[in-house]
Amino acid sequence: MNSHGTIFKEFICKSGWKISIWSLQTRKISGSHRPVMSSLRSFSVLHSLPVLWHLFELIICIKDTCPQHQTVRLQNSTMAKTKELSKDTRKRIVDQHQTGKSESTIGKQLGVKKSTVGAIIRKWKTYKTTDNLPRSGAPRKISSRGVKMIMRMVSKNPRTTQGDLVNDLQRAGTTVTKVTISNTLQRQGIKSCSARRVPLLKPVHVQARLKFAREHMDDTAEDWENVMWSDETKVELFGINSTRRVWRKENTELHPKNTIPTVKHGGGNIMLWGCFSAKGTGRLIRVKDRMNGAMYREILSQNLLPSVRALKMKRGWVFQHDNDPKHTARATKEWLRKKHLKVLKWPSQSPDLNPIENLWRELKVCVARQQPQNITALEKICMEEWAKIPATVCANLVKTYSNCLTSVIANKGYVTNRAGTTRQRNRLRRHVKYVDANNLRRCVITFKNKHGSGE
Secondary structure, three states, X not given: OOHHHHHHHHHHHHHOOEEOEEOOOOOEOOOOOOOOOEEOOOOHHHOOOHHHHHHOOEEEXXXXXXOOOEEEEEOOOOOOOOOOOOHHHHHHXXXXXXXXXXXXXXXXXXXXXXXXXXXXXXXXXXXXXOOOOOOOOOOOOOOHHHHHHHHHHHHHOOOOOHHHHHHHHHHOOOOOOHHHHHHHHHHOOOOOOOOOOOOOOOHHHHHHHHHHHHHOOOOOHHHHHOEEEEEEEEEEOOOHHHHOOOOOOOOOOOOHHHOOOOOHHHHOEEEEEEEEEOOEEEEEEEEOOOOOHHHHHHHHHHHHHHHHHHOOOOOOOEEEOOOOHHHHOHHHHHHHHHOOOEEOOOOOOOHHXXXXXXXXXXXXXXXXXXXXXXXXXXXXXXXXXXXXXXXXXXXXXXXXXXXXXXXXXXXXXXXXOOOOOHHHXXXXXXXXXXXXXXXXXXXXXXXXXXXXXXO
């Protein structure tokens, strides 16, 4: 043991304070692994650990018998550089220097090396501050021109891989790693994300979506409250469970509690048809066989009109369904005409415009929580959860439907989040507040040129 250790040994033994010895890695050198304080009458533990003495900084936490908790740090001269001095300590060094004290005296009083005191004083004399000065650091591997090239390539093709970018930079004379590419993109606000799966939109679909949004932009909330929304969906027995996350320790990924049992083809599924309006959910039925035009017309006959009567829809209500071939068949159109039903003209490939998709998602989440084990239980739970959906949820979906149309216009007709971004929605709303539908196209172009995409 060196002289410092001998001094501390005598100091601790004479005082008899309760202490606990720790290393920089927060592992206890003496005693059990748990931080239990013990009274040490000797410092013999350091004699048996000469190697650790030179490798670790020992922190002696003095407890209980002191008027206030103190921490005494003993550092061997062979150890690595310690943390920088606090701002308060630097200020005290300067203050004492201004009173005329020498560097040696200041170092002894504050427990700081003379060389450190001198460095602090010289910095204060030169820069009139003791704060850390800006450090240059290593120069960036990729120049500003290279960053612009990377951003240009990523903007042109978001599916570009890091390997492709590394090869392109290497051909330009800059050799970097994939980590450097990733860090550069993150500094530019670009991060790697999973691409969302959306319906394929052809130019004709995009134009139809824009036309639909412009035509109905001026519709009031009362107009949308008079619409009966409908759609079909498939519910897997074990489908949505695949998205669940678990909290677990390392190397316990195969513990039964941390796994999700899977079966081939999802374990089975059921097809559902349902409808809803701003006043609440309508009927939900299971489609047991493969649906065709005749079966679809039978479903409408037995469930659509009863749902309208149960929800007390106003006269002149409008029926919405998508452009599935069964829905647009000549026989189906004739049936709707004979029933004197007004149908909302719907753009193809636009499930994101149908608010019932939000209810389907809510239904599937609620069903997955109950973990049905067979098709019969799955159907029963679906019916129960559908009936539990509050009417207020349905009303809010319909009430905010104009936000969806705003987002479609702002996104130039492409698939968009149903709610849209708040900033994008509000800015466009303010811009088109007093504009009729005929001038909406010119208005949106002006808005885009002025504010950009809003992303």
